[in-house]
Amino acid sequence: MDKVEYRDVIKYLVLKGNTPTQIKHELDSVYGDSAPSFTTVKFWAAEFKRSCKSLGDDERSGHPKIATTDDNIAKVHQMVLDDRRIKVREIAEVKNRSKERICHILN
Structure with a gap:
């Protein structure tokens, strides 16, 4: 499963009112070993509680990787x-x- 899809599930469960611990338990029961870590679940749950709308990674500052073209x-x-x-x-x-x-x- 793609990480954006996991984030979508996490967002849904946050909007339902679940805690990160409950979300992690739910993901483990459905996805088993391929479920994201508790740290990842906790991070994205906090992001979605702060009204984060995007499921993708935001752009990061820094130089583009031009050395390995x-x-x-x-x-x-x-x-x-x-x-x-x-x-x-x-x-x-x-x-x-x-x-x-x-x-x-x-x-």
């Missing part, structure tokens, strides 16, 4: 094929990316 992955791959002894630090300097992001691309 298909183009960057192909370029890093080509750099490794050209020189198999190249260091992660050297790739990071050439591509102007962090070493962690380059390691993520290489893995």
Whole structure:
């Protein structure tokens, strides 16, 4: 089941007047192991009690993930094929990316 569908059920049960504990028990009895955790149920129950209308995730601030585009992955791959002894630090300097992001691309 999709997490938006779980949120829909949680919203319905909150509007019915159930507590997060009752909601978690209901979800466990219906969905078993695939039910969301109590922390998730408690969070969304509180959101819906504060009149949250959206079931989806809100946009978050921060930079978009541009470092792992298909183009960057192909370029890093080509750099490794050209020189198999190249260091992660050297790739990071050439591509102007962090070493962690380059390691993520290489893995």
